[in-house]
Structure formats: structure tokens, C-alpha cells
Amino acid sequence: MLRHIKETEKTMGKTFDDIFEGVKDIAEIAGQKTVEIVDVSKLKIELASINNSIKKCHEKLGVLTYNAAKKGTDSAVIDSCIEELDALYAKRDECREKINEVRPVRRCPNCGAARSASAIYCNICGEKIEK
Secondary structure (H helix, E strand, O other), X not given: OHHHHHHHHHHHHHHHHHHHHHHHHHHHHHHHHHHHHHHHHHHXXXXXXXXXXXXXXXXXXXXXXXXXXXXXXXXXXXXXHHHHHHHHHHHHHHHHHHHHHHOOOEEOOOOOOEEOOOOOEOOOOOOEOOO
8 A cells, every 4th residue: 555655656746747847848938939929029110110211211202203303403312212212122121031030931822922820821812821
């Protein structure tokens, strides 16, 4: 009987150790996912800021182009604005790449649009995604 009690204690001890290890693993994974979510959120905020700058630069370019056509002004200012836009597009692409590194995305086989790994249909073209 004493032997049976000791074996039961060992088994329960192992079970509690296993449960504790499982809980510890889950907590570690949750922590990693939290960091991932925070990193992606920061990058998305940066991406939104870049997109806003691109929009403003497009508006500026439109005004400059209109004024150049209307008044015949020098196109050097327009060229400068285009260079600024090109730099913003490059920065936006870098930010998108960083997001994809942190949170890998898959591409739609039909249109190439980025989609989440769990998507069943493409949100751009509607193509059904095969697993």
C-alpha cells in the first residue's frame, strides 16, 4: 500500500511538472505573439504616416504641375517633388517588407495580393485559396 502511494505521488508529481511545463510554454508563446503584435502595430502606424506623406506630396506635385503649365515656371521644383515621392515609395516598400518579416503573409496565386495565412478567399480578386 505504501509503495502504491509513493508511485501515485511520483505520477502526480510528473503530471504537475508536465502541466507546469505546458503552461510555461504557452506563456512563452503568448509573450512572443504579443511582441509580434506590438511590432506590427508600430510598423503599421509608420506605414500610415508614410502613406499620408505620399498623399501630401502628390497634392503638392499636382499644384506645382498646374502652376508650371499655367505660368510656365521652371520644372526643377517638380523634379525635386518627384524625387521626394520616389524616396517615400522606397521607404514605404521597406516598411512593408519589415511587416512581412514580422508577420509573414502569403500571396494570392491569382492576383499576387498579400493576404493573411488563414484567408480562405483573396480579399482583392475573390479567388479561393487552396491550403
